[in-house]
Amino acid sequence: MYRLIRNLPPEDVEKVASYAAFLTYQRNLEDAEDLWVTQERRNEPSVPLRDILKEMSLN
Numbered sequence: 604m605y606r607l608i609r610n611l612p613p614e615d616v617e618k619v620a621s622y623a624a625f626l627t628y629q630r631n632l633e634d635a636e637d638l639w640v641t642q643e644r645r646n647e648p649s650v651p652l653r654d655i656l657k658e659m660s661l662n
Contacts, residue, residue, distance in 0.1 A: 608616060
């Protein structure tokens with residue numbers, strides 16, 4: 604990856620860095636949302652995987 608980036612012109616390196624920052628930001632948002640949903644659902648009863656697979660007709 605480093606070799607690919609180092610051969611890019613400076614303006615393209617800036618674009619790649621900006622896009623990488625955007626992807627990191629997006630991942631962090633998704634992680635925060637996952638944590639929020641986990642906290643919201645922590646008191647709900649669990650469902651065995653076999654029941655879910657059966658319900659989805661994947662068993």
